[in-house]
Amino acid sequence: MNITAICQNCENVFRAPLTDTSDGVNCPHCDHRHVVPTGAVVPHDEGVTITRCVVCPSRELYLRKAFSQRLGLAIIATGFILSSIAWANHHIWWCYGILMASAVIDFLLWMVVKNLLQCYRCHAEYRGYIETDQHTLFSLEVHEKYRQEKHRLAEQARADAFAKKHADSETDA
Ligand SMILES: [Zn+2]
Ligand SMILES: [Zn+2]
Known part of the structure; x- marks a missing residue:
């Protein structure tokens, strides 16, 4: 590991x-x-x-x-674009075939990695x-919990820095 x-x-x-x-x-x-x-x-x-x-x-x-989310998205997006072209040209079966193929490629890639x-x-x-x-x-709920914690810590650090600056200027004066 x-x-x-x-x-x-x-x-x-x-x-x-x-x-x-x-x-x-x-x-x-x-x-x-x-x-x-x-x-x-x-x-x-x-x-x-x-x-x-x-x-x-x-x-x-x-x-x-x-594999990167970008690669996964690229595969699906390419499949979507190609199938739209096929659809526009009235190649209905090509359209379905391409969509299916992009899902299969996505799956095979996952099988490997x-x-x-x-x-x-x-x-x-x-x-x-x-x-x-x-x-x-992935759970959005848990992700949100950690995102908010990060935000809270950043806020706290800012507040601490401000309080310290304030205290320093008081001692200077
Ligand atoms: Zn290091
Ligand atoms: Zn960790």
């Missing part, structure tokens, strides 16, 4: 192997050590599996196709784990 994440220290993207015996992952850029929480990576019948994010406090991960797990909070990606019932598809 491996992890692709943004380093919590230098904010560079790094990829590192992860096993059930790793107690930490080091960033190759700044050597910052991300301690793997106990029980995050556990052995499974045919390999290892993951129960939570290892680089941030989040316990929530979601499954997504391991399968899923990855992504953290809602820090967007770290995990590949090469054994999928379990605990791993679920």
Whole structure:
């Protein structure tokens, strides 16, 4: 299994192997050590599996196709455009055929690359784990929760910075 994440220290993207015996992952850029929480990576019948994010406090991960959303969209969009052209030229069967083919290509690509797990909070990606019932598809509700948390933290940081500036100017005066 491996992890692709943004380093919590230098904010560079790094990829590192992860096993059930790793107690930490080091960033190759700044050597910052991300301690793997106990029980995050556990052995499974045919390999290892993951129960939570290892680089941030989040316990929530979601499954997504391991190829970029852009590529998936490009396949569907190309199929749509080509089928519209076929439709406009009254090639009805071509139109259906093309739509079907783009869905099949999308599916075959997924068969090859399968899923990855992504953290809602820090967007770290995990590949090469054994999928379990605990791993679920994207939930907008959970995503919204983390988006709002991020927003709240940013607001708090701004408020703190303002309060500090205010206090500094008081001591100056
Ligand atoms: Zn780093
Ligand atoms: Zn995370």
